[in-house]
Amino acid sequence: MPLSLRARALLSLAAAAVVPPLVILGVRRAGLEAGVALAAAILVMLPLTGWLAAFWLAPLLRLTRALEGAVLSYRDGDFSLNLAPNGPRELAELTRLHAELGLALREQRQHLTQRELLLDTIVQNTPVALVLTAASERIAIANLAARQLLGDGRSLTGLDFATVIAAQPETLREALAGDGDRLFAVTLPDGSEETFHHSTRAFRLQGQPHRLRLLRRMTRELSRAEVATWKRVIRVLSHELNNSLAPISSLAHSGAELARRGDVERLPQVLASIGERAAHLHGFLAGYASFAKLPAPRRAEVDWAAFLNRLALLGEFHLDSELPGQPGWFDAAQIEQALLNLIKNAHESGSDPDEILLRLRPQGAEIAIEVLDRGPGMSEAVLAQALLPFYSTKRTEPGSQGGTGLGLALAREVAEAHDGRIALANRRSGGLRVTIRLPQPGVLSNRDGKPGSS
16 A cells, blocks of 8 residues: 555654664764764765655655646546546545546536537527627628528638628618618518518627627518408408498488488488598598508607696696606607597596596606506506507497507507607506606617707
């Protein structure tokens, strides 16, 4: 069994303590002087000390060299190197722990390799075209969908991204060269027209900047959504047209019968009813046309006091907050129409008119405009669909725009046209909160012509 480090140290100390006196004693007995005896002891101890030091340090030096080689192997990704368990007992535990570390690293490397293979299989076979570029804009990863779309199936790894997309249609090239998410249509080289959604994100990978671009084909999804929307439109239009044309037809028949019998006194009433139904139908169709032809907003500074006073003439509400210190920046006519629809919905919810509130809350770079009521609120299913065009729970009120399902949809369209958003939520004590968030001056881009700072 190899000697322990402690035994080696004790043996070295014992030799250093015993050998010099023995050498001096032997030299003196030989009749030599003390100086000669001391010199003889020194000559004997020098090589002995070197040998003892080498004897004591040899296992440590071997282990150090072995650890150095193991660390270099680990740095190169090779975790198969194990240290021999022989040597002093104090170092045996270290070699055992090193063996366990190597085993754990090998297992972890194997798991990572399997996960990388799984991830690569998913990435390569996903229908979404994926392109990862490095800081030099050279392609690091391009999956099968990207190779088929951009390179006719050829490998794109290592190629310059700008060169790869140079031969693509202009719309596709502009989308891929941009830094924003967008939905666009493009005519592919085979003559087919495809709608794509492009999204891109920048991040750091292994300390280096990279950009990931994703292109998803949306034609089928959009076609299904378009068909579903048209079906809802047809249902609503059919319902409303039948509700108007049936009484018009009946009234026209009644008028003709009255005229045949010479009862002309009741004809004005019949004709007036026909006119009312025709006017309602005209207003109904005009509402749909206004939703479909919503123009781009013309933003301008809006004085809150004057804006709210004008809105109060059109719909009853109570202001439940202070006026913002800065003027608004939006299309007053469009926001007024959106808020008027929300206030109208609040009244139709059955809420007490005194509890229909409007709040203005500046929140950082946005202004939140809230319309609150104390009606019954909405179920989770209705909340999930309330902002969709032509979705309405008020089918029994065909004469109102709310029954067409356009009130909230129009408010959403107006908010998004202003680079804002709309959200619906039930209030804790009952009722509904509808919030329109609009960007404030200083955060909008200059593309709409507004000042660059507040």
